[in-house]
Amino acid sequence: MSASDEFFIGWSADVPKRTGAFARRAWMGALVLGLSIAAYGAISQAPFAKSRFEFGVERTFEGRIEHIPYPTLVVDRPGASGDASSSRWLLTVFGKRGAEEFTQPLDGHRVSVTGSLIYSGAGTMVEILPDSLKDLGEAEAPSLPRPSQRVFGPQDSSVVDTDGSLRRGTFYGEIVDSKCFLGVMKPGNLKTHRACAIRCISGGVPPVLVVRGESALDPVTYLLMVDEEGRAVNDRVLEHVAQPIRIQGFLKSYGDMHVLHAHLGSITRIAPGDDPDI
């Protein structure tokens, strides 16, 4: 008698022998196939960014609150000098929210604040606990050089003239939210992350233009995005988030923070892989 001659009745506890053996073989086969797919799927994932979100780790920092116009904390780096003597960290709060409502009253003040670090090779951010903000009084002169005309970026060398004056340039990249990009989510860019980036930017997280490097793993550079008058642009860039775009504007550098004063009307969608000729 072959398995095909056996009659299996589901509600009966007795499974005919060959039928049972076949079911076991089918299960083993499905398992091997399934596990191969799991392994293949795991291995073929695109590389993940080397960034970090110290979730659950709380540290306390001291620095001066400055808005450019997004809230930042300027922290001293004792021992270093010049541009490197201090760093500028972006600030957010828990979730897909900006920290501005909590930091605005403390603009220009020295504060101590507790939060979790988010960092990658491209920059640093702190997810602060708003209740931990402690006003240490108004701080004097900014500890940073004023916006310098030092220009950086592989994009367009014509951005700066030899005499250092700023000029318009064209930039290629993708607008994303700074929080996920710097390390909270991986991937923190591209289409699968688009909805999240829109949510974050809409909620007040500073938008940045991620300037494409040679490969997905290159240390990428990002430019904080403001409009030509230096105002926040969150609600005006939503429709272009997480898409490859071309945009015109000029750069200002605040220490180690590079700010793109963008001409929003110039945003043009470009086809993916349509590489700019730089």
Added chain:
Amino acid sequence: MGHSYRAVQWNRFKLRYDMALIAGVVLFIAAFMGISAGVHPEATAETLLIRGLGLAAIVLLHVILAIGPLARLDRRWLPLLYNRRHLGVTMAILAFIHGGFSILQFHAFGDTNPIVSLFTAGSGGDSISGFPFQPIGAAALAIIVLMAATSHDYWLANLTAPVWKALHMLVYLAYALVVLHVALGSLQVQSHWAPAALLGVGVLGLGTLHTMAALQGRGPDLAVPEPSGEWVDVGSVSDVPEGRALAAMVAGERVAIYKNEGKLSAISGVCQHQNGPLAEGRIVDGLVVCPWHGFQYRPDCGKSPEPFHETVPTFRLEVRGGRVLVQTMPLPLGTTTEPVPATLEDSAP
């Protein structure tokens, strides 16, 4: 079988089936996450969990859709078909956690209700590849959860078979939506060719299986014999094996001619439960047993034994010159017929 009072009947086979299923799913997700963490130490657990769950759900969906045609092509797959509902519910749970976790990760804790965000954020893509893939996943999830929630026989009886059947045909729509969800989502950011190739193999494989099963279904079961007046010759007496049935097509209806202890009876070939092929069943303890989920019917009157109350139509049957003749009109539901001895002698008219 009963749908009003018996929730789920457990037995050793069902228990082992479910243990094997759960073990398989756990191993799958553990393998995906473990290997991912090994190969990509920078990956975050949330992303891996979302991907692992989605992947497990779509693989299970393929298994579910493959078992139907496999069981048509080879009866040995029937035990897997029998508890397919468990696969469906498991898949729905995986998809639900995947979707729920994605909503939490990508839409919650912002300035908008996460469900509203799910359907509004990310629109504005101006190309096909820019089309938002998450609402498509949500539509698939809605269908899958609806089917899982109504998969119990209680709903089959209460929604009536045609409505239930139509509802469960939506699984093909759900499948198409899931394929779109992946093609417009993950595949858009993947530069590796393997995931797209795997998905292609899955779609083609299921298409092939379904086509093969459909072609096989048109075999002897559907060959319409010549009608001779009111009576149709469905074959020779010797064609009917003891304890089994001969499948016939009588005026466009499927009929099963059963031989039980040397006597022939004709009942509908369509199970009341989910239209299972009654002619492919067996006689066990004097009752016709459906091969799909084991519903039972008396061969002479088509009624299920107490306490069940499903009934299939019976047909008048005669033996003339060693041939089996069946009357084309089904008898009124519940009519008892006298089983006809399967001999070469003509039966009494």
